[in-house]
Amino acid sequence: MQKTIFLVDDNATNLTVAEEALVKYYRVIALSSAQQMFAALEKFTPDLILLDIEMPEMSGFEAMKRLKANTVFSEIPVIFLTGRTDSVSEAYGIETGARDFIMKPFSEPVLINRIRYHLQIDEIIRERTELLTKRTEQLVRLQNGIVYTFADLVESRDNNTGGHIDRTAGYMKILSDQMISEGVYADEILKWDLESVVSSARLHDLGKIAIPDSILNKPGPLTKEEFEKMKTHTNESVAIIEKAIKETGDAEFLQNAKLIAAYHHESWDGSGYPNGLKKYEIPLQARLMAIVDVYDALVSERPYKKPFSNEEALEIIKQSSGKQFDPLIVDVFVNANEKMKTAGSH
16 A cells, blocks of 8 residues: 655755656645644544755744644654754654655655655564554453462352452542542542552452451351461462462462452551551552452352341441451442442342
8 A cells, every 4th residue: 555645845946856856656735834734634544754954933942842742643764854063953853753854955865765765663662562562362261261260260269259250340440530530549549550459459368369268158157266267368369379379470469369369458557467457558459459349249158147138238338447447448439339239230
């Protein structure tokens, strides 16, 4: 397919000479100002722009800044056409994002070869970017496949928690989005790969694999000794995830999984387990998981209890604000509760 080039120069002679040289090889759209270029960009996306620097109303440098500020146009390769020979202008042009400079008056072979070179480079970059994107997508699918497999393995052993893993992951996404919207811990959450955090939340009870069926599926309340054994699932989770990190590398989603699995039973007031952490000692990911985990347990049916209504569960969580749960997160949870109620309909 023939490549399209925008040729932008306010000098009619330069436009004519350059167009005659290029039209043999490319589709050329000649434009006499930066304003005309931006109007044309609304209809066409060129493969390359030849841009004069010294133009009235809007210079090439100003046009370049505007191009780079627009995500739609920022990756279009730009070559400056200029009669300037000073190193300051050249350095500034490269700093603004230009790929190259072609001095005026130019020769046809120089013009053609420079353009051909940069179009080839741009094509290589696009191909490699596309390949990298595909490989990243494959890795994400593999990662998610592993997460789902492990999560399903845990849930298949625990007869009491059908759908718990998927629901709590969904609640995590809703709660995180609401916190960003309300500006609560938003700076920290915006630094996360939120998809990775939500995916890794599915591994929060991975260590239950090591808990005997007689405890895991007991149809009534646990004895003190049984509860102590149940509590070990947090450390068991960490051991499994640390082994995965050692074998596969320090992947971000595994680090998130480790934080959530290790600390989602810690309490804001320090009364939780396994380490008795309190307040900001508890990672934010785990503080979020603590609330959605308890909420889902409350509104779900168990062999030893009927489900609480959404309103009853919400009241229990509000009463635990500042005790079991971070009070700021509880306030956001209350505001997001209708979305969660809809998403988690049993």
